[in-house]
Amino acid sequence: MGAILIAHRALRFAVPAAIGIVGAVLGSQVLPTGADDPPAWVNPDAGLTDAERDAKYQAGSAASDRAHAEFRHEFERSGQDPRPLERVRPMIMLSEFEANDLAAAAERADLVVIGRVTAQTFAGPYGGNEATVAVREVLKGEPRESIVVYQFGGPETVGGHTFLGEAEWDPLLLEGDEVLLFLAGNQEDGRPGYHVLTGAGSYFFEAGKVRVAEANPQLGRFSFMTPAEVLAEAKEYLAKNPWGWRRGRASPHPLLRW
Numbered sequence: 001m002g003a004i005l006i007a008h009r010a011l012r013f014a015v016p017a018a019i020g021i022v023g024a025v026l027g028s029q030v031l032p033t034g035a036d037d038p039p040a041w042v043n044p045d046a047g048l049t050d051a052e053r054d055a056k057y058q059a060g061s062a063a064s065d066r067a068h069a070e071f072r073h074e075f076e077r078s079g080q081d082p083r084p085l086e087r088v089r090p091m092i093m094l095s096e097f098e099a100n101d102l103a104a105a106a107e108r109a110d111l112v113v114i115g116r117v118t119a120q121t122f123a124g125p126y127g128g129n130e131a132t133v134a135v136r137e138v139l140k141g142e143p144r145e146s147i148v149v150y151q152f153g154g155p156e157t158v159g160g161h162t163f164l165g166e167a168e169w170d171p172l173l174l175e176g177d178e179v180l181l182f183l184a185g186n187q188e189d190g191r192p193g194y195h196v197l198t199g200a201g202s203y204f205f206e207a208g209k210v211r212v213a214e215a216n217p218q219l220g221r222f223s224f225m226t227p228a229e230v231l232a233e234a235k236e237y238l239a240k241n242p243w244g245w246r247r248g249r250a251s252p253h254p255l256l257r258w
Helices: 002-030 050-078 102-108 227-240
Strands: 111-121 129-140 146-151 154-158 161-165 178-185 194-196 202-206 209-212
Touching: 050 154, 102 178, 102 227, 111 146, 111 227, 129 227, 146 178, 178 227, 202 227, 209 227
Parallel strands: 146 194
Antiparallel strands: 111 129, 111 178, 129 146, 154 161, 178 194, 178 202, 202 209
């Protein structure tokens, strides 16, 4: 669970931090010199012991978590549609993806489904997006009517501007999305449902076109394919590899060992 919190907090804070850095740089270009120079920086932790400093930052982190959770709950209570919000994808790098193409996704997934997102919440106990998918067809795995998919990201606010933060390898599943998903079970920390294989695990079918993750290694190729073509190719790979190696095994990336 600690690794998940690290990645989730990285997604939460990367954009505000970047905005702060840009603001500081721009501000440094317009500050006057001489008598109007800003006062010298004073270390707010000066004189604190290590234990006092740790306690201070733990309290600050807890307060930030509470404020973030309250913002998410208020967003849900407002009934605001998240679709029109700008999507911001912080640069969080992974050393490797779980699947670099359809063939690898077909081999490594525990469950492959075609379905429609019927519900979602950003106010769940894990702080990300929990999407409920009504399953139309199971291409790999046990038959089921619906699944829950957990993702990093969700609504954030900086300086009064609200936007959707999401991982570039895993676009947020929003209510109404028609999708083909290659999934792995969340087996290690008790969280619900499944997560999408990073890299090439999600395919959104929109008005006869296919949308994939910005970080999908074959992004350009899929932009020229139809949903029918993607499904035909996926089924071809699944026919060759009906079980794969992932069943019962952890993700190869430490941040994603769910």
